[in-house]
Amino acid sequence: EVQLVESGGGLVQPGRSMKLSCAASGFTFNNYDMAWVCQAPKKGLEWVATISYDGSSTYYRDSVKGRFTISRDNAKSTLYLQMDSLRSEDTATYYCARQGTMGPTWDYWGQGVMVTVSS
Amino acid sequence: DVVLTQSPATLSVTPGERISLSCRASESVDTYLHWYQQKPNESPRLLIKYASQSISGIPSRFSGSGSGTDFTLSINGVELEDLSIYYCQQGNSLPYTFGAGTKLELK
Numbered sequence: 001e002v003q004l005v006e007s008g009g010g011l012v013q014p015g016r017s018m019k020l021s022c023a024a025s026g027f028t029f030n031n032y033d034m035a036w037v038c039q040a041p042k043k044g045l046e047w048v049a050t051i052s053y054d055g056s057s058t059y060y061r062d063s064v065k066g067r068f069t070i071s072r073d074n075a076k077s078t079l080y081l082q083m084d085s086l087r088s089e090d091t092a093t094y095y096c097a098r099q100g101t102m103g104p105t106w107d108y109w110g111q112g113v114m115v116t117v118s119s
Numbered sequence: 120d121v122v123l124t125q126s127p128a129t130l131s132v133t134p135g136e137r138i139s140l141s142c143r144a145s146e147s148v149d150t151y152l153h154w155y156q157q158k159p160n161e162s163p164r165l166l167i168k169y170a171s172q173s174i175s176g177i178p179s180r181f182s183g184s185g186s187g188t189d190f191t192l193s194i195n196g197v198e199l200e201d202l203s204i205y206y207c208q209q210g211n212s213l214p215y216t217f218g219a220g221t222k223l224e225l226k
Contacts, residue, residue, distance in 0.1 A: 037163075045155075045163060045206055047215040061214045095162055104210030105153040105169070109162040 002026040002108045004096045009113035012086055022079040022096030022110055029077035033099035035106060036081050038092040086117045121145055121209050123218035131226040132197045140221045142190040142207035151211035154183055154192045158203045
C-alpha cells in the first residue's frame with residue numbers, strides 16, 4: 001500500500017524557516033518524481049514544487065522561488081521542503097504527492113501538514 | 120500562467136441524476152487535464168487523468184471528456200458520497216495550475 005506521511009509543520013514567525021518531511025513507503029520511491037502542493041485555509045489547491053526521481057531537476061512556482069527548496073533522500077525514501085523567509089501568505093496545508101509516471105498528475109497524496117506563519 | 124475556469128462554482132444535486140462539471144483553460148492544454156475530488160478534511164484524490172483516462176478504484180460513474188481548452192467531468196448517477204469539491208488541474212506547462220473548484224451540494 002502506498003503511503004505518504006508528512007511531518008514538520010506548526011507555527012512559525014514571519015521571516016523564519018521550517019522544514020517539512022514526507023516519508024514514503026509501499027512503492028519504489030526512486031522511480032517517481034515527487035511534488036508539494038499546498039492549500040490555504042478555505043482556499044483551493046496550488047502547486048508548489050516538483051523534483052525529478054533522481055533529484056537532478058527541480059521546478060518551483062514563482063512565489064516560492066529563491067525561498068523554498070525541494071529535495072529528496074532516495075536512500076531514506078523521504079521528500080523534503082525547506083521553507084525560508086516565510087510569509088503570512090505561505091500559511092497553508094502542505095501535501096506531499098507522488099507524480100504519475102507519464103507526467104504531472106498526482107496519483108497519491110499524503111494527509112497534509114499545516115504550516116501557520118504568524119507573529 | 121494557464122488559468123483554469125471551473126463552472127459552476129456550486130451545483131445543487133439530487134441523488135441519481137447525471138451531472139456535468141466544466142473546466143475551461145485560457146490556452147490549449149492538449150489533454151494534459153486531470154480531475155481531483157476533495158472531501159471535507161481529506162486529501163485530494165485523483166479521479167480522471169489526461170482528460171478521459173479512468174483511474175483504478177474510481178467508480179465507473181465518473182468520466183471525463185474534452186481536449187484543448189474545454190473539458191467536462193460527468194457523474195452518471197450522483198451518490199451522496201460524491202458531495203465534495205472537484206478540481207481540474209493542467210500539467211501541460213509550468214506552473215501547473217488548478218481551477219478554483221466546483222462544490223457539489225445536496226439540493
